[in-house]
Amino acid sequence: MTIQTHKRTCSLCEATCGIEIEFNPATEEILSIKGDKDDPFSQGYICPKATALQDLHEDPDRVTTPMLKTESGWQPIGWTQALDIAAKRFAEIQAKHGKDAIGSYLGNPNVHNYGNLLFGPLLLRALGSKNKFSATSVDQLPHHMASLHMLGHQLLLPIPDIDRTDFMIIMGANPLASNGSLMTAPDFRGRIRAIQKRGGRVLVIDPRRTETAKVADEHWFIRPGQDLVLLLAILNIWTNEQRDELPTLPDYVESLDLASLCAGFTPDIAAKATGIDESNIRQLAKQWLAAPSAVCYARMGLSVQQYGGLCQWLVNVLNIVSGNFDRPGGVMFTKPAIDLPAILAARGGRGHFDRYRSRVRKLPEFGGEFPVAVMAEEILTGGQGQIRGMLTVAGNPIISTPNSDQLNRAFESLDFMVSIDYFINETTRHADLILPPCGPLERDHYDLIFNTFAVRNVAKYAPALFDKPKGGKEDWEILLGLAKRLNRGSLKTRLQTSLTYAVMNWLKPVGILKVLLKRGPYQLALKTLIETPEGLDLGALESSMPNRLFTKNKKLSLTPKVFVDELQRLRTALLAPQSDDSLLIGRRHVRSNNSWLHNSRRLTKGPRRDRLLLNPVDAERLGIAEGDTVKVTSRVATLTVQAEPCDSMMLGVVSLPHGWGHDEDGVQLAQARQAGGVNTNRLTDDHYLDELTGNAALNGVSVTITRVA
Ligand SMILES: Nc1nc2c(c(=O)[nH]1)N[C@H]1C(S)=C(S)[C@@H](COP(=O)(O)OP(=O)(O)OC[C@H]3O[C@@H](n4cnc5c(=O)[nH]c(N)nc54)[C@H](O)[C@@H]3O)O[C@H]1N2
Ligand SMILES: Nc1nc2c(c(=O)[nH]1)N[C@H]1C(S)=C(S)[C@@H](COP(=O)(O)OP(=O)(O)OC[C@H]3O[C@@H](n4cnc5c(=O)[nH]c(N)nc54)[C@H](O)[C@@H]3O)O[C@H]1N2
Ligand code: SF4
Ligand SMILES: [Mo]
Numbered sequence: 001m002t003i004q005t006h007k008r009t010c011s012l013c014e015a016t017c018g019i020e021i022e023f024n025p026a027t028e029e030i031l032s033i034k035g036d037k038d039d040p041f042s043q044g045y046i047c048p049k050a051t052a053l054q055d056l057h058e059d060p061d062r063v064t065t066p067m068l069k070t071e072s073g074w075q076p077i078g079w080t081q082a083l084d085i086a087a088k089r090f091a092e093i094q095a096k097h098g099k100d101a102i103g104s105y106l107g108n109p110n111v112h113n114y115g116n117l118l119f120g121p122l123l124l125r126a127l128g129s130k131n132k133f134s135a136t137s138v139d140q141l142p143h144h145m146a147s148l149h150m151l152g153h154q155l156l157l158p159i160p161d162i163d164r165t166d167f168m169i170i171m172g173a174n175p176l177a178s179n180g181s182l183m184t185a186p187d188f189r190g191r192i193r194a195i196q197k198r199g200g201r202v203l204v205i206d207p208r209r210t211e212t213a214k215v216a217d218e219h220w221f222i223r224p225g226q227d228l229v230l231l232l233a234i235l236n237i238w239t240n241e242q243r244d245e246l247p248t249l250p251d252y253v254e255s256l257d258l259a260s261l262c263a264g265f266t267p268d269i270a271a272k273a274t275g276i277d278e279s280n281i282r283q284l285a286k287q288w289l290a291a292p293s294a295v296c297y298a299r300m301g302l303s304v305q306q307y308g309g310l311c312q313w314l315v316n317v318l319n320i321v322s323g324n325f326d327r328p329g330g331v332m333f334t335k336p337a338i339d340l341p342a343i344l345a346a347r348g349g350r351g352h353f354d355r356y357r358s359r360v361r362k363l364p365e366f367g368g369e370f371p372v373a374v375m376a377e378e379i380l381t382g383g384q385g386q387i388r389g390m391l392t393v394a395g396n397p398i399i400s401t402p403n404s405d406q407l408n409r410a411f412e413s414l415d416f417m418v419s420i421d422y423f424i425n426e427t428t429r430h431a432d433l434i435l436p437p438c439g440p441l442e443r444d445h446y447d448l449i450f451n452t453f454a455v456r457n458v459a460k461y462a463p464a465l466f467d468k469p470k471g472g473k474e475d476w477e478i479l480l481g482l483a484k485r486l487n488r489g490s491l492k493t494r495l496q497t498s499l500t501y502a503v504m505n506w507l508k509p510v511g512i513l514k515v516l517l518k519r520g521p522y523q524l525a526l527k528t529l530i531e532t533p534e535g536l537d538l539g540a541l542e543s544s545m546p547n548r549l550f551t552k553n554k555k556l557s558l559t560p561k562v563f564v565d566e567l568q569r570l571r572t573a574l575l576a577p578q579s580d581d582s583l584l585i586g587r588r589h590v591r592s593n594n595s596w597l598h599n600s601r602r603l604t605k606g607p608r609r610d611r612l613l614l615n616p617v618d619a620e621r622l623g624i625a626e627g628d629t630v631k632v633t634s635r636v637a638t639l640t641v642q643a644e645p646c647d648s649m650m651l652g653v654v655s656l657p658h659g660w661g662h663d664e665d666g667v668q669l670a671q672a673r674q675a676g677g678v679n680t681n682r683l684t685d686d687h688y689l690d691e692l693t694g695n696a697a698l699n700g701v702s703v704t705i706t707r708v709a
Pocket of ligand 3 (some may be wrong): 010011012013014015016044045047048049050129179187
């Protein structure tokens with residue numbers, strides 16, 4: 001037996017770790033998956049999820065041929081027939097009810113799959129429906145909103161220069177479990193240690209003393225949803241008490257008077273709202289300005305809450321005003337080998353907001369998508385433009401988006417649904433047709449998105465490890481197959497579109513990649529990447545402003561009108577005393593990944609993880625002991641779970657992980673069902689939003705807890 005090794009990137013999360021897979025080419029058996037020490041970026045680091053790539057490859061529950069739902073259950077059918085049925089039914093529904101009658105949801109794994117990124121838009125264009133949804137609006141709209149209005153491009157995100165900073169302030173992120181997000185940085189623990197080793201400090205501000213808080217130098221609890229008041233108070237201290245210490249803003253920054261923006265948000269008011277000592281707030285303001293370099297990094301806890309948009313704007317404001325913008329140790333910008341923001345901008349795609357609104361609740365579009373929080377109502381509310389058919393691609397919105405019970409009812413009521421996915425899960429069980437792509441090791445890989453968000457400039461390409469099974473299709477082939485069949489319009493349009501499809505089909509994702517790399521900032525040959533399977537390091541982030549701005553006047557707007565107006569609108573509510581309801585927040589575990597990978601035994605073994613964490617003082621007040629069954633009730637549903645009092649929770653805050661709840665009828669995930677777990681998004685509320693951006697507020701949901709006798 002000759003054993004071979006194959007190098008690639010783990011495609012399961014944003015950290016993009018290099019892995020080395022030992023395998024037997026004769027049998028296609030995987031013998032081991034290890035961290036690749038030669039990968040210049042991850043240097044051998046991996047987390048326990050990497051080995052799940054093998055479990056996924058071998059999973060007996062993985063669907064491998066198209067499946068049609070019939071009266072006698074799921075029937076395997078051929079690809080041509082499957083694609084024909086899907087396109088025919090979509091076209092029929094659209095002919096009868098208009099183009100918007102077909103909705104789509106693109107889930108998180110699309111951004112880890114460059115074939116989907118390149119070919120998905122073709123299918124969405126062919127469908128031509130305004131009812132487009134994705135995981136972006138349960139995740140990161142606030143970041144895109146801030147970038148669009150401040151920097152002129154929704155994809156140009158400021159990246160914390162973690163490897164050179166002296167002071168890192170982490171708000172609402174738990175990279176020790178999540179491995180980081182919108183900041184691609186493999187081995188977060190190692191990078192935090194390096195900050196401490198060079199004499200720097202890390203402060204974590206989070207309602208839970210997280211795994212990350214435990215390795216930081218300091219941790220402060222904060223009342224969920226009150227981060228905005230804290231950020232305003234810091235700005236208030238700077239503009240009132242430390243004005244002389246503030247560095248001059250660069251010429252390219254345009255700003256309204258900052259002191260009046262944050263007037264009234266005094267440290268004592270912020271202390272009351274957040275639960276953080278006033279002296280700590282003052283100390284933070286001082287140390288932030290005094291540090292040789294400092295960076296505030298804020299993620300899910302600040303993006304996916306009621307004031308997400310304002311929070312991410314103010315994080316940028318503080319990083320800029322403190323003199324930590326576009327310089328080592330602060331926030332910086334990547335120069336990726338394929339410069340996505342520049343490519344999109346050249347085609348007019350810098351992003352847009354509120355060009356049109358959703359039919360029922362009139363929420364604004366963002367970048368051509370509606371907030372997923374309105375998806376169910378667009379299906380359930382009758383009238384012209386109602387969604388009657390759905391397409392889901394690599395997503396499980398029943399588990400991942402707010403008010404799952406309502407969405408279950410909505411999907412149940414559809415005339416027709418198609419899911420492009422490997423598994424029959426809580427979402428795809430509603431489909432009439434499942435179109436399964438081949439597995440992640442049976443396709444090639446390049447990180448189009450995450451190289452754009454990385455803390456170093458890197459590039460790496462891996463070919464497929466195994467040939468796809470005979471008759472199998474990659475995602476892009478399925479997407480293109482459907483798009484071709486939906487090619488409609490005048491003869492001329494159809495011919496032009498057919499030509500585009502033919503060229504794309506001939507090039508395949510790798511051909512497009514080759515062109516994009518060659519035309520990119522480093523003019524890389526794909527061959528170079530193929531000959532460097534461990535990946536290329538293209539250097540540390542470099543200062544790039546104001547050239548990197550995409551605004552027409554090449555100015556950075558520190559105080560865009562959308563944010564200033566929203567702050568004015570909310571000022572009174574923000575300054576008023578807050579309710580003392582129990583607030584529900586989320587939590588991630590290093591051996592889980594959103595709603596999937598739960599069919600891997602090695603990732604799910606051990607005690608159930610869906611316990612409701614709460615502070616022991618709250619537990620005592622409610623008469624709840626360790627292991628007691630409790631009811632958690634929100635505006636939309638009630639869940640029954642076991643409670644676990646623990647002092648890592650802030651008083652008045654409870655926590656449940658998301659991604660679980662695989663026990664619905666028809667779900668064919670044996671191991672995941674056995675592992676159990678409740679779906680926390682039955683409790684989250686489709687009407688609880690960041691009203692500015694439309695992003696769902698999945699953190700800080702008001703709930704009541706009662707002990708079940
Ligand atoms: N309460 C709460 N809810 C949350 C969150 C939270 O913090 N709290 N987080 C939110 C966030 S940030 C996100 S991104 C969403 C994620 O939620 P979703 O967008 O639903 O994404 P996943 O759960 O990752 O979906 C995985 C699905 O994609 C399939 N899949 C995996 N890889 C591929 C592939 O290459 N091709 C195809 N066709 N299918 C594939 C899997 O089988 C699975 O069905 O959840 C959100 N939901
Ligand atoms: N193992 C694992 N890794 C993952 C994922 C996964 O499901 N599992 N998902 C991936 C995805 S899609 C994403 S988007 C990233 C997310 O990456 P992170 O943002 O790091 O993920 P979370 O663990 O949700 O961290 C959010 C933190 O915010 C805190 N929090 C909640 N509400 C508030 C608040 O109001 N204020 C403050 N200050 N903090 C608050 C929570 O306690 C939690 O510690 O992780 C990615 N990586
Ligand atoms: S942190 Fe884990 S899941 Fe994420 S890329 Fe690295 S090995 Fe894969
Ligand atoms: Mo996400």
